[in-house]
Amino acid sequence: MLHDMNDGDSVMIRSRGLTKVFGSIRAVDGIDFDIGKGEAFGFLGPNGAGKSTAMRMIAGVSRRSSGDLTILGMDPNRYGPDIRGHLGVVPQQDNLDTDIRVRDNLIVYGRYFGLPLSYLRTKADELLEFAQLEDKAGAKVESLSGGMKRRLTIARALVNEPEILLLDEPTTGLDPQARHILWDRLFRLKESGVTLVITTHYMDEAEQLCDRLMVMDKGRIMAEGTPANLIRRYSSREVVELRFGSDRNEDAAKRLEGTGDRIEVLPDRVLIYTDDGERDLERIVAGGMRPVTTLVRRSSLEDVFLRLTGRSLVE
Amino acid sequence: MRARSEAASLLSARRSRKAMLFGTWYVAEHGLRTMSSYVTTIITGSIFNPLIYLFALGIGIGSYIDANAGGIGQQGVSYLTFVGPALLASAGLTAAFEETTYVVMGGFRWSRIFWAMNATPLRGSQIANGVLLAAGFRIVFTVVAFWLFLFAFGAAPSPWAPLAIPAAILSALAFGAVMMAIACRIEDDDSWFSIIYRLVIAPMFLFSGTFFPVERYPLGLRWIAWISPLWHGSQLGRVASYGLEQPAWLVMVHLGYLVALLAIGMRLSHTGFERRLSK
Numbered sequence: 167m168l169h170d171m172n173d174g175d176s177v178m179i180r181s182r183g184l185t186k187v188f189g190s191i192r193a194v195d196g197i198d199f200d201i202g203k204g205e206a207f208g209f210l211g212p213n214g215a216g217k218s219t220a221m222r223m224i225a226g227v228s229r230r231s232s233g234d235l236t237i238l239g240m241d242p243n244r245y246g247p248d249i250r251g252h253l254g255v256v257p258q259q260d261n262l263d264t265d266i267r268v269r270d271n272l273i274v275y276g277r278y279f280g281l282p283l284s285y286l287r288t289k290a291d292e293l294l295e296f297a298q299l300e301d302k303a304g305a306k307v308e309s310l311s312g313g314m315k316r317r318l319t320i321a322r323a324l325v326n327e328p329e330i331l332l333l334d335e336p337t338t339g340l341d342p343q344a345r346h347i348l349w350d351r352l353f354r355l356k357e358s359g360v361t362l363v364i365t366t367h368y369m370d371e372a373e374q375l376c377d378r379l380m381v382m383d384k385g386r387i388m389a390e391g392t393p394a395n396l397i398r399r400y401s402s403r404e405v406v407e408l409r410f411g412s413d414r415n416e417d418a419a420k421r422l423e424g425t426g427d428r429i430e431v432l433p434d435r436v437l438i439y440t441d442d443g444e445r446d447l448e449r450i451v452a453g454g455m456r457p458v459t460t461l462v463r464r465s466s467l468e469d470v471f472l473r474l475t476g477r478s479l480v481e
Numbered sequence: 482m483r484a485r486s487e488a489a490s491l492l493s494a495r496r497s498r499k500a501m502l503f504g505t506w507y508v509a510e511h512g513l514r515t516m517s518s519y520v521t522t523i524i525t526g527s528i529f530n531p532l533i534y535l536f537a538l539g540i541g542i543g544s545y546i547d548a549n550a551g552g553i554g555q556q557g558v559s560y561l562t563f564v565g566p567a568l569l570a571s572a573g574l575t576a577a578f579e580e581t582t583y584v585v586m587g588g589f590r591w592s593r594i595f596w597a598m599n600a601t602p603l604r605g606s607q608i609a610n611g612v613l614l615a616a617g618f619r620i621v622f623t624v625v626a627f628w629l630f631l632f633a634f635g636a637a638p639s640p641w642a643p644l645a646i647p648a649a650i651l652s653a654l655a656f657g658a659v660m661m662a663i664a665c666r667i668e669d670d671d672s673w674f675s676i677i678y679r680l681v682i683a684p685m686f687l688f689s690g691t692f693f694p695v696e697r698y699p700l701g702l703r704w705i706a707w708i709s710p711l712w713h714g715s716q717l718g719r720v721a722s723y724g725l726e727q728p729a730w731l732v733m734v735h736l737g738y739l740v741a742l743l744a745i746g747m748r749l750s751h752t753g754f755e756r757r758l759s760k
Contacts, residue, residue: 188760225600227599227759245497247497247500247501247602247603248602250601250602251601251602253600255600257593257596257600259593261592261593261594261597262592263511263515263592263594263597264592265515265518265592266514266515270514274510274511275597275601277511278507278508278511278598278601278602278603279488279492279499280492280499280602281488281491281492282491285488289488322597323600325488326492327489
């Protein structure tokens, strides 16, 4: 029944023209992608880009409006439950079971896969250790911090030893320290060969975790590639950020024309895309301009997104 | 991490196979674990609720009616004997209401646990079945406890009286299935349940021939009883409990109505759960 995936074909998820329509809104509008075995694949885009909708289709729950989708060689419209048996899902919104305790959350969830209690008791302890929640085993879910809840949700998603782990905005709402702990756990999973599919609107998360990225906006794919490759393709090596004060940025940008490869004016600052930021900054200052603050930095995915859509990732 | 083959060896290649067979039970198992957190409420409710009603209606109103009218209905049974099977069914219905409305709203909206269940091989229809199965356990417990009190109060004289138990359970399940079909379609506002309680449940309790025979109501109100699972369950219970004389066809109508309500309620719950989860 399970289609053979080991016939040299290591594609875990294949999408062609995948579309989801809600009423008159095309939430996902004809996207194509392949995700390979062991890959960490990211959907990067702002809120409302269609990432979560795409994710719910990949998770084998949300029915596509049109297009083709195969997960582990199976069509989710027909084999949803079979596919879901091989997936681990970490939803954007925590849906832990608040009526039962931390360790029981892992056991009860494992039962839904038909796993025997004898297996689940050992597995639950192992997962608690992985999630660094050993001393919270008997705690109520509500007493956990945001980061702990996320780690428990990830641990729960691993109870069936999934081949693919889907993470929808895994670190949204977490403080920096909690994010780093989480990233570390996800790295370990990646090392152990689990295919990761991540949606995020944080460029640092995308850079940290993903081997390959798909930049999405308004339900469509804007670009695809490795983080470094995307930056090379859509941005310059360096960026000079200048702040002249909100009402003077526009005028300053006019005077700066010709500097660098490209100039982008944001409400609070002017960005100059260039190969040598320090050199350009020296010239600007020598030319008599007096920005309030200056910063020279390397190009990031944020710049890629700005270039592709004319908007910032986080608004 | 441990060798990654352990779960794989426990799960067949078709990982949904076990979940397909036992999924309903896994969901019910979750429901029972959840109930265990308020098991004291369930048990005390199941003891005090019948006691209060049986004292008030048996010793209070009942002794008054029995002394003045010599019992109730065409057969002139004691008031407590008359009202007992209806109270039994209504205790079941109340338990069903609690376990199918707020539980379903919670699963979709509050804890969102149904979405978590649906991320595993479980299907929407199995989640609905599991919710009703778990409710069924509570209903059985409530009804059996209530019946034992009825029996102890001498309000279940017929040798067939224990059959009032399945009658009450069936009407509670039928009602629960319908409530679940409604609850899974309510997207955002839980005050719907208090409206339903006031406009549907309370009138149903009062106008379903619970406290006196439906024949006493004006024709214009009898339809409430006819559509109410409580009335059909109560009448079946009365046939069993003290041999209320009902033509065989009417007994079949009572049974048939409840079974049909259960089937329709479950069908609508399945489509409601599936649709909401697969959006």
